[in-house]
Amino acid sequence: MKASDPVRVAHVTTVAMSLRHLLLHQLEALQRQGYQTVGISASGEEVAALAARGIRHIEVPMTRSFSPVSDLVALVRLYQVMRRERFTVVHTHTPKGGLLGQYAALAAGVPIRVHTIHGLYVSEQAGPLLRWAYLWLERVTMAFSQHNFSQNPEDVPLAIRERICAPETIELIRNGIDVTEFDPARFSVDRRKSLRASMGLSPSDMVVGIVARQVREKGYIELLDAAQVIRRRAPHVRIVCVGPVDGEKSDALSGAAASERGLDDIVLFLGHRDDVADLYSIMDVFVLPSYREGFPRAPMEAAAMGLPAVVTDVRGCRETVEHDRTGYLVPARDAGALAAAILALVENPATRDKFGKAARAKALAEFDERAVFQRIVARYASLLADGAMR
Numbered sequence: 001m002k003a004s005d006p007v008r009v010a011h012v013t014t015v016a017m018s019l020r021h022l023l024l025h026q027l028e029a030l031q032r033q034g035y036q037t038v039g040i041s042a043s044g045e046e047v048a049a050l051a052a053r054g055i056r057h058i059e060v061p062m063t064r065s066f067s068p069v070s071d072l073v074a075l076v077r078l079y080q081v082m083r084r085e086r087f088t089v090v091h092t093h094t095p096k097g098g099l100l101g102q103y104a105a106l107a108a109g110v111p112i113r114v115h116t117i118h119g120l121y122v123s124e125q126a127g128p129l130l131r132w133a134y135l136w137l138e139r140v141t142m143a144f145s146q147h148n149f150s151q152n153p154e155d156v157p158l159a160i161r162e163r164i165c166a167p168e169t170i171e172l173i174r175n176g177i178d179v180t181e182f183d184p185a186r187f188s189v190d191r192r193k194s195l196r197a198s199m200g201l202s203p204s205d206m207v208v209g210i211v212a213r214q215v216r217e218k219g220y221i222e223l224l225d226a227a228q229v230i231r232r233r234a235p236h237v238r239i240v241c242v243g244p245v246d247g248e249k250s251d252a253l254s255g256a257a258a259s260e261r262g263l264d265d266i267v268l269f270l271g272h273r274d275d276v277a278d279l280y281s282i283m284d285v286f287v288l289p290s291y292r293e294g295f296p297r298a299p300m301e302a303a304a305m306g307l308p309a310v311v312t313d314v315r316g317c318r319e320t321v322e323h324d325r326t327g328y329l330v331p332a333r334d335a336g337a338l339a340a341a342i343l344a345l346v347e348n349p350a351t352r353d354k355f356g357k358a359a360r361a362k363a364l365a366e367f368d369e370r371a372v373f374q375r376i377v378a379r380y381a382s383l384l385a386d387g388a389m390r
Contacts, residue, residue: 006036007384009089010082012101014062016044018094019055022118022297025178027055029373035089035380040081041097058085064096064248071100078104088112089380095121098141106144112383115145116173119294119316120155120164138164147383149376151175151295154315173376175295176369182304184360187281196282199268201238206346209240209283211276211298212290214269216251218243219289219312224261225335226289226342231266234346239263242279244272280305284352285345291332293317304363308355310341320367326359 009030013019019027019039027037031054039050043059050057058081062074082090082104091114092101098115105113122134142148142165150156150172160167193203201207208230212218220241227239246252258267273279280286286302286309293316299309300320309327311317321327328341345352 006034007089007380008038008085008087009035009091009380010038010040010058010085010087012040012078012090012092013094013097014041014064015094016041016046016050016057018097019057020044020046020049023093024050024053024055025369026373026376028053029370030377030380031055033377038085038087040078040101062096062100064094071096075100075104079107082108082110088384089114091116092145093118095137095141099137102141102143102145111387112147112380113145114147114149114379114383115142116149116151117155117159117170117294118151118175119292120152120158121292122158135162135164138162142169145169147171147379149173149379152316152319154319155294171375171379173372174366175297175300176367176372177297177300177304177363179304179363179368182277182280182301182363184281184306186277192281195278199240199270199282201282204236206234206237206285207240207283208237208285208287208342208346209242209279209302210287210289211242211279211301212288213243213246213249214241214253215246215249216253217249217291219291219332219338220253220257222289222333222335222338223287224258224263224267226339227258227263227267228261229336229339230342230346231263233343235266237266237342237346239267240279240283241267241269242271242273242276276301277305280307283307285310285342286327287311287338287342288317289330289332289338290314290317295319300363300367303359304367306356306360308345308352308359310338310345322358322362326355326362 019041030037038056040058040060042062047057060077087110089112090105090110092098093116122131148165148170153172156172159165159170230237245254286307288299288311290312295316302309309321311321312332313329314332323329330337330341
C-alpha cells in the first residue's frame with residue numbers, strides 16, 4: 001500500500017442487519033475521514049441499503065447459532081477474503097463475527113485487529129457453568145485483538161477482573177445515536193395525529209411502545225403479562241411492539257403470544273419497520289423489559305424523542321435510564337413490577353412530562369453518536385501511528 005492510498009478497513013458482523021442498523025453511520029463517518037470501509041457479513045436485504053449509502057459489502061455466509069461445519073467454512077472464507085483484500089484494519093463486532101473475524105484476521109496477517117464489545121454476553125442471572133462458558137468465549141475472542149472498544153462502562157472492570165483482555169487494550173467509547181434524527185421537534189401535532197390514525201389508534205389512547213426483536217429475552221412475555229394487569233385499570237392503554245421476528249433464535253416469539261392471552265385488541269405487532277422515529281413520536285411511554293443488554297440503542301432513541309421509559313435494572317439498560325429522573329428501573333422477569341411502573345407513568349401526566357424532558361436532556365448530553373465516532377477515529381490514528389504490531 002502506498003502512503004497516499006486510503007487505509008482499508010473491514011468491519012465484520014455475523015448478519016447484514018447489524019451492519020445496517022448498528023454500524024452504518026460509523027462506517028460513513030470513517031469514510032468521511034478518508035478510510036476505505038467495507039462491511040463483511042452474511043447476505044441479507046439490508047445489503048441494498050448499505051450499497052445505497054456507498055458502503056461496499058462482501059458476503060461471507062455466517063449464522064448466529066453454533067454450527068461447527070458452517071463456522072469452519074465461514075472462517076476459511078473470511079481468511080480468503082482478508083488475504084485477497086489486504087485490509088490494514090479489521091474491526092469485528094457481535095459474538096460470532098468477533099470470534100471468526102479475529103482469528104481469520106490473525107491468520108491472514110492483518111496488521112491491526114480491533115474488536116467492539118457491544119455487551120459482554122454473560123448475564124447477571126447466569127449460573128456458574130454458563131458464566132464460565134461465556135467468559136471463556138470472550139477471552140478466546142479477544143485473545144489476539146490489539147484493541148477493544150467497550151460500549152458499556154460496567155463491562156470494562158468486568159473484562160479486566162475476569163482477565164478477558166489486558167487493561168491497556170480496553171477503552172470505553174460508549175454507544176450513541178443520531179440525536180438529530182430522533183428529535184421530537186421534527187414531528188408536529190398534526191403529523192402525530194395522522195400517524196396514530198393510520199394505525200387505528202384514537203386520540204384518547206395511551207400508547208406504550210417497545211422496539212426490540214421478538215424474542216423472549218427482550219421481555220415480551222413479561223410485557224404481555226403486564227398488559228393483562230394494565231387493561232383492568234387503564235383500558236385505554238395500547239401496546240405497540242416494533243421489531244422483527246428473530247427466527248434464528250430458539251426463544252423467538254410471534255403475535256400468537258398475545259392471542260393466547262386474549263390481548264389482540266390492545267396489543268399491536270408491527271414487525272420490522274424503517275420508520276422507527278415516526279413510531280416513537282406516537283408513543284407516550286417506552287418500555288424495554290429485557291433480561292440482558294449491552295448498551296441498547298432503543299432506550300437512547302426513546303430518550304432523544306423525549307419519552308419517559310420503564311426498563312429492567314440490568315447492565316446496559318440502567319446506563320440509559322436514570323431511575324426516578326428519566327424513567328423507572330424494575331427487576332427483570334417481574335411482570336407485576338413492570339405493570340406497576342407503567343401504570344405510574346400512564347396515570348401521571350406531570351411525571352411523564354418531567355421525565356421526558358429530562359430524558360431528552362440526557363440524550364443530548366450523553367448519547368450523541370458523533371462523540372463515539374471521534375473516539376474511534378482517534379484510536380485508529382493512534383494504532384496506525386504505532387503500527388499496532390506485537
